[in-house]
Amino acid sequence: MQYRGKAHKFGNDVNTDYIISGKYKFKTLDMKELAKHVMEDLDPDFYSKVSQGDLIVAGSNFGCGSSREQAPLAIKYANVGAVLAKSFARIFYRNCINTGLPVVECDTDLIAAGDELEVDLAKGVIRNITAGIEIPVKPLPGVMIKILNDGGLAPHFRKYGGFNFD
Amino acid sequence: MGQTIIEKILSSHSGQESRANDIVVARVDLVMGQDGTSPLAIRAFEDMGGAEVFSREKVAFVIDHSSPSPIEGVSRLHKLMREFSREKGFRMYDIGEGVCHQLIPESGMVGPGSLVIGADSHTCTYGALNAFSTGVGSTDLAGGMISGRMWFKVPDTFKFVCNGTLPPGVYSKDLILYLIGDVTADGATYMSAEYTGEAVSALTMEGRFTMANMAIEMGAKAGLMEADEKTFRWLERYTDKKFIPASADKDAVYARVKEYDVSGLAPQVARPHRVDNVCPVDEVAGTPIQQAVIGTCTNGRLEDLRIAADIIRGRKVHRDVRLIVAPSSKTVYLDAMREGIIQDLVEAGAAVVTPGCGPCVGTHNGVPADGENVISTANRNFKGRMGNSNAFIYLASPATVAASALTGRISDPREFVK
CATH class of the missing domain: 3.30.499.10 (Aconitase, domain 3)
Structure with missing residues (x-):
């Protein structure tokens, strides 16, 4: 899985209300509609600024707050390729793996807003093309790699009929 | 081990x-x-x-x-x-x-x-x-x-x-x-x-x-x-x-x-827009509020309503404040009715809404207007949480919220607790 795009930078503790506000998420299962409001409270123009495969780059504790799976889905449907952060909140992190939104833990201080990035998940490396550096990535737990490789938790269940990590 | x-x-x-x-x-x-x-x-x-x-x-x-x-x-x-x-x-x-x-x-x-x-x-x-x-x-x-x-x-x-x-x-x-x-x-x-x-x-x-x-x-x-x-x-x-x-x-x-050691602890308030932006109540005392909320999965239980009613009973909610009360369950609601708590709160000027999440998550039951301050017993005060990104949410105990609803300003409940 490879993604190439521009970095959109955010700070620490970006919560799921900021990713997709409760006032929208209860109304619909239409993720394309929800995607238009993604990150709206932090950057009202975010949705229109994103090009296919661009990357959200944030500080620590990204995705803290609620368990809403609409958060990773709205990011995914806004055409964001992956989220890079120093650390993630745990429910959000699981939701990303389950729904197939790539999340990468790395030192995001090495990335500036607008930097051109190339993310190679298979090789576990990020290339900051603008800065001319490679950034190492913290590997995922084996269980999560298995779920991601199956395409998310739903395909995993279709394949095995339940959890199968052997 | x-x-x-x-x-x-x-x-x-x-x-x-x-x-x-x-x-x-x-x-x-x-x-x-x-x-x-x-x-x-x-x-x-x-x-x-x-x-x-x-x-x-x-x-x-x-x-x-x-x-x-x-x-x-x-x-x-x-x-x-x-x-x-x-x-x-x-x-x-x-x-x-x-x-x-x-x-x-x-x-x-x-x-x-x-x-x-x-x-x-x-x-x-x-x-x-x-x-x-x-x-x-x-x-x-x-x-x-x-x-x-x-x-x-x-x-x-x-x-x-x-x-x-x-x-x-x-x-x-x-x-x-x-x-x-x-x-x-x-x-x-x-x-x-x-x-x-x-x-x-x-x-x-x-x-x-x-x-x-x-x-x-x-x-x-x-x-x-x-x-x-x-x-x-x-x-x-x-x-x-x-x-x-x-x-x-x-x-x-x-x-x-x-x-x-909790013996010297003062009432605490989380200021907008972060739950960990916490200070003792006296640092924000006097901040005007337009809405007060008692309820949610954090503090909508019988004891919470009782603590609020003990402060509010016989007084009136400040004329510039909307006090919204959401009992956390039907059982809590019925218990509170039997104790006369609901009567006391409503007589003082509270609006009681359906048992549930109340206005906490911005879907209904009291979305604040631009520039308004809310004091709530909920657990989150993120920007936009209650449905308006231009409102400000303070989190506190039912006692602090009740005391603030009476004065129209964030207030130390210890002045009201006998």
């Missing part, structure tokens, strides 16, 4: 001795979804090829976040939940029953040593009953509904030892806000919080639920307490089921331990 509470519960439910950082697949005793998360879980259930739920007695849906429905989009999703739960034959709590984190403890389905997953981040609330209960997303929920199992990374444990006695006018909400302010919003990320010490033992069950509820606000996966006499006495009203509590071994291994 001994085990922490969460290591014990994950051991008993996975059938293997579990230690921090192990990956286990564990049996779950209850799977719960609410109206913000269940519709996506139904879609995931179908996507996974699910036919039936693993146990009709161990799955529950609750309509509480937008309840009753304020718009047709929500109505469609509620209908989907009603039809799905009827077809699969499991329990659904419809509008007016209350907020999931009060209803599930009242259901008697959860007790000491239980393992629960819920598609709501405040599922950690049942840690007050010595249950490992944690929030998951909709897809995990669907997996749990089908298989009755869930995978977990066994978390490290952060032990909070709270010594001393809370002074009058200072409550468990003030204590948990103080702890969150101290360790910050990611201070316990991926850890299990264990609350212990004489100040925790001295709390009522209601007070304990408040502390467990807010464990997620420091990133924790669980907020656990030991079961004691109070736990079992509280449960007696709702079930005669026998539970096997999990208690931490003396030589359990903790990743972090912090000790606090």
Whole structure:
């Protein structure tokens, strides 16, 4: 899985209300509609600024707050390729793996807003093309790699009929 | 080497001795979804090829976040939940029953040593009953509904030892806000919080639920307490089921331990727009407020309403303030009516709304206007949380909210508590 795009930078503790506000998420299962409001409270123009495969780059504790799976889905449907952060909140992190939104833990201080990035998940490396550096990535737990490789938790269940990590 | 509470519960439910950082697949005793998360879980259930739920007695849906429905989009999703739960034959709590984190403890389905997953981040609330209960997303929920199992990374444990006695006018909400302010919003990320010490033992069950509820606000996966006499006495009203509590071994291994003396604690307030932006009430006292909220899964229980009514009784809510009260369940509502609490609050000028989440999550029941300040007993004050990004939310105890509703300004409740 490879993604190439521009970095959109955010700070620490970006919560799921900021990713997709409760006032929208209860109304619909239409993720394309929800995607238009993604990150709206932090950057009202975010949705229109994103090009296919661009990357959200944030500080620590990204995705803290609620368990809403609409958060990773709205990011995914806004055409964001992956989220890079120093650390993630745990429910959000699981939701990303389950729904197939790539999340990468790395030192995001090495990335500036607008930097051109190339993310190679298979090789576990990020290339900051603008800065001319490679950034190492913290590997995922084996269980999560298995779920991601199956395409998310739903395909995993279709394949095995339940959890199968052997 | 001994085990922490969460290591014990994950051991008993996975059938293997579990230690921090192990990956286990564990049996779950209850799977719960609410109206913000269940519709996506139904879609995931179908996507996974699910036919039936693993146990009709161990799955529950609750309509509480937008309840009753304020718009047709929500109505469609509620209908989907009603039809799905009827077809699969499991329990659904419809509008007016209350907020999931009060209803599930009242259901008697959860007790000491239980393992629960819920598609709501405040599922950690049942840690007050010595249950490992944690929030998951909709897809995990669907997996749990089908298989009755869930995978977990066994978390490290952060032990909070709270010594001393809370002074009058200072409550468990003030204590948990103080702890969150101290360790910050990611201070316990991926850890299990264990609350212990004489100040925790001295709390009522209601007070304990408040502390467990807010464990997620420091990133924790669980907020656990030991079961004691109070736990079992509280449960007696709702079930005669026998539970096997999990208690931490003396030589359990903790990743972090912090000790606090609560005897000098003042009422605490979390300022906009972060739950860990906490200060003693006197630093923000005098800030004008336009709306006050008493309720939610954090502080909508009988004791909370009683504390508020004791301050408000015989007085009037300030003319510039809307006071909104949301009892956390029908049972709480009825108990409060019997005690005359509802009468007192309404006579003072409160608007009582349907038992449920109330205005906490910005869907209905009191969206603030631009530039307005709200003081609330809820657990989150993120920008836009209550439906308006241009409003400001302060979090506090029911006593502080009640006192502020009377004066129209953030006020120290100790001036009102006899």
